[in-house]
Amino acid sequence: MTLTMTPSQQLLTPQLEIRGGRQLSGEVRVSGAKNSALVLMAASLLTEDSLRLRNMPALSDIGGMGDILGALGVGIDRGSDWVELKADSLNQASPPYELVNSLRASFFCIGPLLARLGVARVPLPGGCKIGARPVVEHVKGLKALGAQVTIEHGVVSAVVPGRGHRLSGGRIHLDCPSVGATETLMMAAALADGESVIENAAQEPEVVDLAGLIIAMGGKVRGAGTPTITIVGMERLHGADYMVIPDRIEAGTFLLAAAITRSRLRVTPVIPDHLRAVLSKLEEVGCRLEPDGIGMTISADHIRAVDLRTQPFPGFPTDLQAPFMSLLATADGTSVITEAIFENRLQHVGELQRMGAAIRTQGNIAFVEGVPSLSGAPVTGSDLRASAAMVLAGLVAEGTTVVQGLHHLDRGYDNIEGKLNALGASILRSNG
Numbered sequence: 001m002t003l004t005m006t007p008s009q010q011l012l013t014p015q016l017e018i019r020g021g022r023q024l025s026g027e028v029r030v031s032g033a034k035n036s037a038l039v040l041m042a043a044s045l046l047t048e049d050s051l052r053l054r055n056m057p058a059l060s061d062i063g064g065m066g067d068i069l070g071a072l073g074v075g076i077d078r079g080s081d082w083v084e085l086k087a088d089s090l091n092q093a094s095p096p097y098e099l100v101n102s103l104r105a106s107f108f109c110i111g112p113l114l115a116r117l118g119v120a121r122v123p124l125p126g127g128c129k130i131g132a133r134p135v136v137e138h139v140k141g142l143k144a145l146g147a148q149v150t151i152e153h154g155v156v157s158a159v160v161p162g163r164g165h166r167l168s169g170g171r172i173h174l175d176c177p178s179v180g181a182t183e184t185l186m187m188a189a190a191l192a193d194g195e196s197v198i199e200n201a202a203q204e205p206e207v208v209d210l211a212g213l214i215i216a217m218g219g220k221v222r223g224a225g226t227p228t229i230t231i232v233g234m235e236r237l238h239g240a241d242y243m244v245i246p247d248r249i250e251a252g253t254f255l256l257a258a259a260i261t262r263s264r265l266r267v268t269p270v271i272p273d274h275l276r277a278v279l280s281k282l283e284e285v286g287c288r289l290e291p292d293g294i295g296m297t298i299s300a301d302h303i304r305a306v307d308l309r310t311q312p313f314p315g316f317p318t319d320l321q322a323p324f325m326s327l328l329a330t331a332d333g334t335s336v337i338t339e340a341i342f343e344n345r346l347q348h349v350g351e352l353q354r355m356g357a358a359i360r361t362q363g364n365i366a367f368v369e370g371v372p373s374l375s376g377a378p379v380t381g382s383d384l385r386a387s388a389a390m391v392l393a394g395l396v397a398e399g400t401t402v403v404q405g406l407h408h409l410d411r412g413y414d415n416i417e418g419k420l421n422a423l424g425a426s427i428l429r430s431n432g
């Protein structure tokens with residue numbers, strides 16, 4: 001049954017009104033990485049000392065993770081781009097359901113809680129629009145470290161039996177290089193008794209960032225960024241003062257904003273090694289890239305079609321598939337995009353079609369025939385990155401595009417319209 005909103009409720013839907021057709025210019029600053037900051041916040045549970053994280057993005061998901069940690073008894077102090085966390089008096093091992101239900105990343109708490117307290121009860125994160133989001137690998141790995149894990153009534157309950165309730169080092173082979181499972185198991189292993197090896201581990205930069213934090217806290221981690229990570233568990237970890245890496249997905253989104261508007265922009269900071277597959281595709285479609293050691297200048301005039309397939313890092317990131325499709329919808333020629341990571345991450349196709357894009361899908365493959373221009377229309381972003389894709393399409397569409405679904409967008413982008421307007425875009429955030 002679809003609920004139709006009353007006119008007044010429709011009036012309360014926040015939206016972005018984007019007047020297309022404007023070129024961008026200047027320089028845009030990339031915030032700290034959401035998908036690193038969230039897991040680094042959870043790592044504060046591994047020590048009773050104070051953990052300070054800098055270069056934190058101002059995102060609703062970050063606030064949500066702070067609420068969840070606060071509910072567990074973690075002391076929190078925060079500034080504009082930093083947070084200080086102190087888990088010296090954890091009062092319970094299970095974050096409240098109503099908070100967890102709104103934030104998948106809350107599942108990051110299960111590994112450190114189990115390592116620290118020997119017990120953890122965390123509601124299943126549940127699926128979302130892009131896929132089922134199973135946690136089979138996370139659970140399998142925690143069992144390999146000595147935990148007894150049951151799943152009942154949507155709650156994952158884990159306990160370490162025996163004296164001291166301490167996890168034991170073990171060898172884990174992941175069936176798929178899951179980012180969340182790799183990070184969960186790194187945190188659990190960091191306090192386990194003995195050495196752990198994670199094989200077929202995810203190699204994402206955010207995994208490497210977590211390893212850097214655990215080492216800064218006195219932990220022993222080797223091989224992060226490769227398929228095999230070795231962790232030697234410690235009795236305890238101490239606090240740290242740590243800088244979060246820049247958000248490679250936000251950086252890629254702004255590089256695509258330059259490409260789709262055929263503009264010249266400087267995006268900073270950009271770590272090229274975090275975006276090799278994306279930079280290669282941008283050059284393949286005809287963009288010119290000039291790295292300068294800190295940032296990257298991109299310029300584009302003619303955009304050609306290209307084929308791309310999403311893959312685990314270092315392959316093309318699934319999080320930039322939708323934004324890249326917006327670019328290819330305006331390219332010269334037909335592109336074939338294969339979404340090979342999530343089972344349902346082509347929902348932005350329908351919204352792009354409403355803007356005049358010529359796209360046909362067959363399963364997880366989209367055939368994108370570039371059109372000379374898109375036309376502004378009311379559209380809705382179905383998930384975080386699909387919303388970003390609609391904003392990019394609106395920048396170049398003729399007329400005005402109204403993008404709804406901003407609760408998704410604000411989870412992953414820190415003031416995207418402010419940053420784009422400073423570059424010359426014309427975007428108004430309104431309440432409908």
Ligand code: EPZ
Nearest residue numbers: 035105133134135136137138177178179180319341342384
């Ligand atoms: C992380 O999600 C990111 N989120 C996602 O970013 C990102 O898209 C994803 O990694 C892939 O790069 C955070 O870091 C908070 P996975 P995660 O476990 O850890 C399958 C965004 O927009 N799988 O690597 O949940 C799974 O179904 C978000 O910022 C299993 O089959 O991703 C999916 O198809 C979206 N079994 C694939 O692996 C498992 O036990 C990748 O999932 C676990 C995962």
